[in-house]
Amino acid sequence: MFELSVAMKHIRVKKRQTILAVGAVGLAVAITIVSRSLMNGSMESFFSIFFELAPHILVTPKEGEEYIYLYKTLMETIWAIPGVIAVSPTLATTATLAYEDNVDNVALQGVISVELNKVTKLGDEYMVAGDLYAIQNGRRVVLGQKIVDKLDVKLGENVRATFPDAKPLTLVVVGIFDTGVAEWDESVFVSLDTARDFMDEGDVISSINIHLEDPYQADAVASEISALGYEAKSWRTMFPDFQEAIDIETFSNNLILILVMVIATFGIANAMNMLVLEKTKEIGMLMAMGANRSSIRRIFLFESGILGLMGGIFGCALGYLVSVYLHSQEYTVTAPTAPQPIVIQFLVDPWDLLAFTLIALVLSVAAGVYPAHNASQLDPVVALRG
Amino acid sequence: MSNIIEIKNLRKIYEDGVEVVALDGMDLIIEEGEFLAIVGPSGSGKSTLLNMIGLLDTPTSGEIWLKEKNITKIDPKERARLRNRELGFVFQYHHLLPEFSAVENVMMPLLIAGVDKKEARERSITFLEEMGLGDRLGNRPTQLSGGQNQRVAVARALANHPSIVIGDELTGNLDSKSSDMVYDLLRELNREMNQTFILVTHDMKMAEKTDRILRLVDGRIVCEMLREGDGFVTRDLCELEEDHT
Ligand SMILES: Nc1ncnc2c1ncn2[C@@H]1O[C@H](COP(=O)(O)OP(=O)(O)O)[C@@H](O)[C@H]1O
Ligand SMILES: [Mg+2]
Numbered sequence: 048m049f050e051l052s053v054a055m056k057h058i059r060v061k062k063r064q065t066i067l068a069v070g071a072v073g074l075a076v077a078i079t080i081v082s083r084s085l086m087n088g089s090m091e092s093f094f095s096i097f098f099e100l101a102p103h104i105l106v107t108p109k110e111g112e113e114y115i116y117l118y119k120t121l122m123e124t125i126w127a128i129p130g131v132i133a134v135s136p137t138l139a140t141t142a143t144l145a146y147e148d149n150v151d152n153v154a155l156q157g158v159i160s161v162e163l164n165k166v167t168k169l170g171d172e173y174m175v176a177g178d179l180y181a182i183q184n185g186r187r188v189v190l191g192q193k194i195v196d197k198l199d200v201k202l203g204e205n206v207r208a209t210f211p212d213a214k215p216l217t218l219v220v221v222g223i224f225d226t227g228v229a230e231w232d233e234s235v236f237v238s239l240d241t242a243r244d245f246m247d248e249g250d251v252i253s254s255i256n257i258h259l260e261d262p263y264q265a266d267a268v269a270s271e272i273s274a275l276g277y278e279a280k281s282w283r284t285m286f287p288d289f290q291e292a293i294d295i296e297t298f299s300n301n302l303i304l305i306l307v308m309v310i311a312t313f314g315i316a317n318a319m320n321m322l323v324l325e326k327t328k329e330i331g332m333l334m335a336m337g338a339n340r341s342s343i344r345r346i347f348l349f350e351s352g353i354l355g356l357m358g359g360i361f362g363c364a365l366g367y368l369v370s371v372y373l374h375s376q377e378y379t380v381t382a383p384t385a386p387q388p389i390v391i392q393f394l395v396d397p398w399d400l401l402a403f404t405l406i407a408l409v410l411s412v413a414a415g416v417y418p419a420h421n422a423s424q425l426d427p428v429v430a431l432r433g
Numbered sequence: 434m435s436n437i438i439e440i441k442n443l444r445k446i447y448e449d450g451v452e453v454v455a456l457d458g459m460d461l462i463i464e465e466g467e468f469l470a471i472v473g474p475s476g477s478g479k480s481t482l483l484n485m486i487g488l489l490d491t492p493t494s495g496e497i498w499l500k501e502k503n504i505t506k507i508d509p510k511e512r513a514r515l516r517n518r519e520l521g522f523v524f525q526y527h528h529l530l531p532e533f534s535a536v537e538n539v540m541m542p543l544l545i546a547g548v549d550k551k552e553a554r555e556r557s558i559t560f561l562e563e564m565g566l567g568d569r570l571g572n573r574p575t576q577l578s579g580g581q582n583q584r585v586a587v588a589r590a591l592a593n594h595p596s597i598v599i600g601d602e603l604t605g606n607l608d609s610k611s612s613d614m615v616y617d618l619l620r621e622l623n624r625e626m627n628q629t630f631i632l633v634t635h636d637m638k639m640a641e642k643t644d645r646i647l648r649l650v651d652g653r654i655v656c657e658m659l660r661e662g663d664g665f666v667t668r669d670l671c672e673l674e675e676d677h678t
Contacts, residue, residue: 049544060532332528335489336542336589337517339510427489431528 050342053333054350057322058357068318069358072411075311076362076403077369079304083399084370086300088392090293094262096382096389097289098282099168100228102135102256103265105285107278114138114251115277124275125257128268133165133258138242138251142208144190144235146198153194154234155208157242157252159183166256169224169236176202177222182238189222191232208245216245305406311358312410315351319418323347330422331430340423347419348412355411359404370395436501437596437629438463438486443495445481445652455481456492457652465596466627468620470640473649479633482649483601486631487520488512500596517546521590523600529574529582529589535561536570539589546593560588564618580611587618591628598622600632604639616642641665 058065106125108115115121118136125134138157143150160180164170170179179189188206190198200206202220209215218237226232237245239252259265265281272279283290323330330343370393379388438461445456455478463469471479484490485497488504496505499519504512521542529538539557544550561570564584574582583603590598598619604612616639623630632643640646646665648656658665 049541052544056532328528329530332524332530333541333545334513335487335516335522335524337513337515337520337545337593339513341510342513342545428484431489431524 049338050345051349053346054353057326057350058353061322064318064322065354065357068315068354069361071311071314072308072355072358072407073361073365075308076359076407077366078307079403080363080366080395080399081369081373081393082300082304083403084366084374084393084395085391086297087394087396087399088374091394092389092392098258098262099172100226100231101282101286102166103259103262103282104257104269104272105280106255106257106272107280108253109276110278114248114253115255116251118250118252118255121275121277122255125255125272128271130260130264130268131257132260133162133256135159135162135166135256136239136252137163137254137256138239138246138248139253140210140213140242140246142210142213142235142245144194144198145207145209146200146204149198149200151194151197153191155242155245156234156236157239157245158236159239160236163236163256166258169226169231173224173226175223175225177220179222179224179236181221182236182241184238186216186218186241187221187237188218188241189224189236190220191234192223192225193229193232194235195223210245212247213245214247216241308403308406308410312355312407312414315354315358315411316414316418318354319347319351319415320421322350323418323422326422327425327430328433330425331427331432334425334427335431343425344419344423347422348415351415351419352408352412355408355414356404358411359407362407363400363404367395367400435465436462437465437467437499439496439498440485441496441498443482443485443497444493445478445485445490446493454652456485456495458495459652459654461647461654463629463631465629466623468623468630468644469632470643470646471631471633471649472635472637472640472646473655475635477649478652479649480601481652483599483631483633486597487522487599488516517542518593519596521593521595521598523583523586523590523598523603529586531574534571534573535566535577535585535588538574538585539592542589542593557588557592560592561585564588578611579607580614583607583611583615584618587615591622594626595628597629597631600630602633602635604634604636609638612636612639 106115122134122136125131135158140155142153142155144153160170160182164179175192177189181187182189190200198206200220202223204220205217206220207215207217218241243249257268259268262282266283269279269281269284333343374393378391380391381388440459440461443456443459444454447453447455459482471482473479481490485492492505496503498504499515504515507515530541533541536554536557539560540553543553543556548556558567558570561567564587566581566584566588569577569581574585577585586603604615607615619630619632620642622628634640644660646658647654657668659668
């Protein structure tokens with residue numbers, strides 16, 4: 048492969064041109080890697096915040112049925128699906144809560160507090176008083192902040208739950224939470240047993256919330272559960288706009304990044320053009336020595352490819368280091384719905400490193416096509432004259 | 434002896450704006466192992482003829498035969514292959530690859546021929562040692578004298594054992610001592626290896642070291658001289674004046 052040695056020689060000898068071309072591509076790749084790592088990090092934060100309160104999958108009863116019967120078998124089946132990290136059953140109904148002269152209609156939900164906390168972080172992140180886990184022991188309830196405000200009730204006091212056809216219960220307030228999300232703050236949580244007593248129902252539930260290791264598996268897992276006859280919706284189906292917003296954002300961001308890289312590879316095209324002009328005589332000599340047109344073309348394609356690859360590797364290293372540094376700085380932003388300031392994360396996806404090195408390589412080779420073609424079409428006699 | 438080159442009614446006309454007839458219906462036979470000089474005034478078509486024989490350029494009309502094969506209209510890939518296998522070019526010193534060392538320059542035709550790198554290096558070193566450049570292997574052209582560079586160029590032209598070696602004004606910018614040395618070297622190789630040498634020169638003293646001298650004027654051979662002992666005999670009518678180039 049003498050073509051490769053000629054290309055390598057140019058790269059080694061033309062240091063300034065090499066540094067400029069590799070620098071331009073490298074910078075573009077580095078910008079891309081950092082920008083993508085910010086995108087990944089934001090997505091990660093966004094997802095984890097979003098799914099602190101939303102399930103990845105919501106399972107509801109079979110068509111025509113009011114409840115999920117035999118839910119223990121179903122839950123075991125769900126647990127057996129790889130990637131499932133939390134399964135939280137709920138028995139939900141409506142109740143009227145009364146405290147002294149104040150009344151409020153609420154969504155009353157019977158849950159297993161440990162499981163609920165796994166799918167929502169309600170117990171860990173959003174309690175402002177008391178303890179979510181306390182509902183497991185007897186006639187106890189935790190209330191959302193909105194309800195607390197309306198009833199003007201305090202921790203440790205009794206509220207009365209009633210509803211037509213329901214068995215009235217007296218419940219001790221053992222916890223208060225505040226999520227900032229109206230829907231949630233108008234809910235109350237009790238144990239599954241308490242909810243069944245209140246509704247006078249057997250061992251049934253009305254829905255199951257599921258969390259997965261990887262949210263992007265939600266569709267696959269949901270369809271697996273649907274196959275059993277239950278209604279299973281992934282977060283994508285529940286919040287279609289959410290996915291669309293992410294897709295549009297990702298697409299436009301990627302488009303800009305690819306454009307940045309295309310512009311950077313103009314640097315390679317320019318370096319190659321200059322090189323072909325400068326090396327005209329040398330090309331003539333190589334032709335006189337018997338190098339054919341495709342060999343000459345290959346020299347310059349190799350060269351742009353190698354420059355692109357070097358740029359890609361350099362850019363990945365630089366981008367990775369900058370991302371790691373920025374990540375370690377733990378910059379924060381505050382959001383009105385988030386309980387704490389959000390740490391801006393820069394997460395480098397290893398696939399991005401590979402993908403953008405390859406993209407840099409492909410774009411650079413493409414940038415070399417025209418100059419390489421020009422070089423190969425030189426007339427040896429004219430070229431030798433310089 | 435067999436004919437290595439046959440040229441039949443070769444014409445080359447350049448046409449940019451004005452028409453220039455560089456070769457005007459030339460016939461020429463070169464035998465294997467000949468040591469031939471081409472002389473003539475500037476613009477007489479010497480380089481054009483060499484470029485045709487060297488497969489760097491194509492004629493407007495006429496035919497070129499190499500080793501009994503018509504190569505006038507072969508495809509570029511085959512031309513490149515023949516240049517690599519059958520021909521060795523010696524250009525002026527600045528026609529060495531400037532960024533490559535002496536040994537890398539000599540290796541290049543071998544690498545183009547597909548010879549493996551290690552073997553190419555060994556063979557190139559042997560050539561350079563024979564040229565008395567064994568201690569200059571790693572030097573680049575800028576680090577060598579004109580005469581040394583020209584010897585590197587000769588080594589490069591010979592590296593692939595071509596059947597024809599062609600040189601265009603190859604001692605044009607050397608002092609007479611260096612050019613004598615290069616000529617003597619070629620002469621010796623010609624006797625040893627029976628390779629064919631075709632050398633363009635405007636220096637009659639150099640030309641007189643060869644076996645046959647062709648004189649070109651306006652794209653035609655106007656005079657041919659053959660060695661006989663220490664002198665030359667003319668075949669056709671010749672006006673034996675010195676060229677002023
Ligand atoms: N590429 C070209 N375009 C036009 N005219 C050319 C070209 N190459 C050579 N010529 C002309 O052809 C004639 C012969 O040129 P050349 O073979 O270089 O002569 P020499 O080598 O004997 O000095 C000259 O008149 C020269 O000007
Ligand atoms: Mg000339």
